[in-house]
Amino acid sequence: MENTEALRNVLLKYGVPDPKIVGKLPKGGRQLDFVGHADVTKFLLEIDPNWSWVPIQWDNGRPAIHVENGIATMWGELRVLGQARLGVGSVEAKKPDLDKELVSDFLRNAAMRFGICLSLWTKQEWDDIDTGAKPAPKPVHRNRGVEASEPVAQETDGLLSADRRQQVQAKCAEAGIDPAVMAANAGLDWTGDLKESDVPALLAAFKELKSFKEGN
Secondary structure, three states, X not given: OHHHHHHHHHHHHHOOOOHXXXXXXXXXXXXXXXXXXXXXXXXXXXXXXXXXXXXXXXXXXEEOOEEEOOEEEEEEEEEEOOEEEEEEEEEEOOOOOHHXXXXXXXXXXXXXXXXXXXXXXXXXXXOOOOOOOOOOOOOOOHHHOOOOOXXXXXXXXXXXXXXXXXXXXXXXXXXXXXHHHHHHHOOOOOOOOOXXXXXXXXXXXXXHHHHHHHOX
């Protein structure tokens, strides 16, 4: 139970990175937000000084690298707070420091599965899904001479809308993923009352299942 709570705190504390450390990475004709290898390593050390990683497969004493269509990939397993999760690094095979680039990309990808900088991946993976978010109404300050008849802003319940749920379900269908399984992997019930705040956990489970399917 203690470990589960610690893992949840990772998402709460490190899920949304400080804009000061977010850079831009050109990919597929777009500029993607990313946080560098050094900052991700710093987060990992803060979370668990004993974190570690190993490649999924070795090749002559080195992490196995697969090259196809000019892209090199390396699968690995990141262990944090006693939990091991898969991740993958992928970069252009012609990179001069290929091994370093792959490890760097792998760590960012695998750390995301623990919730580190997850907000950046959420934007990239489901950027075509309408968030349905609306600006919160400004609160009324009674001590500034506001008439008592003016309505006071109320917080919304934050439940996942039906349209939003359908969009997520459609994304799962495209990837051949059962949304109920995705939700279960995130510790949630797909048939229950999901909240907007559950989306990062759903996305982490979605990406993990999608990566697993693509790796097989």
